[in-house]
Amino acid sequence: MKNKMVVKLISYFFITLLVFCLVISVLFITLFRKYIVDFYKADMLKQAEAMSDSLTEYMGQTGGWNRQGGLKGYMRILDELSNGNIWIVDENMDFLVSGRGMSGQITYSDLPSNAEILVQNAFKGEASFSEEFSGFLDEPTLTVGVPIMEGDIIKGALLLHTSISGMTGSVRQGISIMFLSTVLALMISVIIGIILSLSFTRPLKKMKNTALALARKDYSAKTGVVQNDEIGQLAYTIDELSIQLDAASKESERLAKMKQDFMTNISHELKTPVTVIRGSAEALVDKVVNDPVQIEQYHKQILNDSIMLQRLVEDLLELSRLQNMDFSMSKQRILINDIISDAVHSSSHIAKPKNININLFMEDFNVEMEGDYARLRQMFVIVLDNAVKFSNQGSKIEVMCSKNTIVIKDYGCGISRKDIPYIFERFYKMNNEANRTGTGLGLAIAKQIANRHNIEILVNSNEGIGTEFTFVFNK
Structure with missing residues (x-):
């Protein structure tokens, strides 16, 4: 299957978000229902206490409790205004009056088991709630009981029954909204997850393709990914x-x-x-x-x-x-002045048949270093031998020593610019009659000796004018 990582990332993202939504949903439903119930209770308690105060005031104006008189009519008015069912009972659970005229039809045995507790709390001056009257009233009901005062004396208990079907509907509506919001959030999150997963895996796919190209020895392949992570x-x-x-x-x-x-x-x-x-x-x-x-x-x-x-x-x-780094040289503290003088003296014998003079100049030159005397002498002799070989009859060669450099200059045929980069390669020989007997290895050997002694060789040459080999002794 292609894009396995995309599928995995989307799955992980979806599962995590689903668990998160379920937890949030459960918390929301629990807290929302509690809030609705508390809101209803607070509203009912406020209504019940207002009715209790109103009844106390009414009884004070009419001269006391009169079950057959205007109290019953007043209760009906309160009952209709509250959209609930109002009962007034005494401490013995005897009905004094009901807003909906049910007192004669109700007996103590018909009431729920905790009805007496609700009334007793009211006669203790405490307000309390109950949902036990739902079965009795044939609908989901919340009941609040509050005391009815006459001065400092509790004369009765007011029970306000209110249908909570509206509250249940509000909770269901909240759950429906939460469910739809969760589904919509999951759909949006899946789309975002797909986009994010593709953006995450796209550079990985580029890197995979680059790695495969490298495995096929296509070393020009590049990822093209530029990210600061x-x-x-x-x-x-x-x-x-x-x-x-x-x-x-x-x-x-x-x-x-x-x-x-x-x-x-x-x-x-x-x-x-x-x-x-x-x-x-x-x-x-x-x-x-x-x-x-x-x-x-x-x-x-x-x-x-x-x-x-x-x-x-x-x-x-x-x-x-010389090219084998394991090959050791007999290095010791030596003076380059002695080596170059020895090399010039030996090369003078080679130069005699061509009547070439090798002139040695030393000016402020006194270089001492760790090195192999024989190898360094060989390096200078190789260059001097080439200078003699490519110099004209009766010419001259100058060896100039100054500070940390030695310059060997001849006035021979010179080296073409196109040949200079290759003169230190093995078997490279210029197409020249003077070089017919050469092996093409001399300068390659000289270069290796120089490298082993940290000496830099620079070449400057002009055809028909001559060549300069400069040896730079790096400290």
Whole structure:
């Protein structure tokens, strides 16, 4: 079933509201009925006391009780004005007069069981109520008993019987209104509950669809939910996860491509010298070449390509070790001044055949750090070797040391702008005759050594003018 949560939320909301309405209804009916009864009692008591005062005044004017005289007629008038039934009885439950002329027809045995209690309370000066006369009068009736005074003497008890069918009708009408209001409130609440439930579950559905899209490796999927609450925070977390997964996917693709390129490059780099070595060896074994001079050339070719293979393998192993963070270096407190001087001295021998001068300048330079002397020397030698390789005959190379930087500048062919971002990648070689014998791993090794020593390498180059490698020693 779709939208199970919507159905659950609406059901919970409806059940809670229904219980609430039932409790409120019971309380309302109870309190409303009590209010109606109290209202009727207060009104009846007020009428009965007014009638009692009126009778007391009337008897004082007429000279006393006269059952056969004007009292009976006066009682009829009061009976009609009150819309009730008025009885006047004495302390012995003998009827003195009734507004509706029933006194002769009523005997003590016909009265309800607590009628005597009502009269006794009246002769004690207390007003009291009873509903026991309902069966006697053949309709729901509320009776109030009050004393009739003559001075300080209680002469009789006035019993006022009033039909409570109107009160019962009011209570029923109140219950009907309450029932209709409850049904209407439940209907409105269900509609509101549906709207609220849909608004609550809509972002959850979006997040579910986004999660499914991420599971299908669609990392561009976003929830599109912006809320300042817990749901909004969850949606934000899913969107952040989507961004990170997208970045990780692209990085994985990049690494896979690098791996593929690496395998392609290494296969090519290994295949070329191996092919040359095999071809030369086969020519010698098959005695295709007989001239001693050519045989000597073939031997040299095999030796040179073997050396190249050895260098390639050693560079690969070196780069692999440097990229492995578990590979430890022999770090100690060293002075960079000594290392760069040593590297320049060694590279000068490489530069001699091309008549290139390497000039070392040190100005306010005295950098001391924790590092591996041999690895740092190797880093500088790699860059200096490249500078010699790509410099013109009789050119010069400048090594300038100042504060926390070392700049190695040559005046060779330079590097094109499109090549600069890739020069530190493995097997990347410029299409240049001077770089024909290179493995394409030197600068990659230099970069790894720099990274392990927290050294930043910056490159600035212009084709036909020269190249600058700047080493920044971060403290």
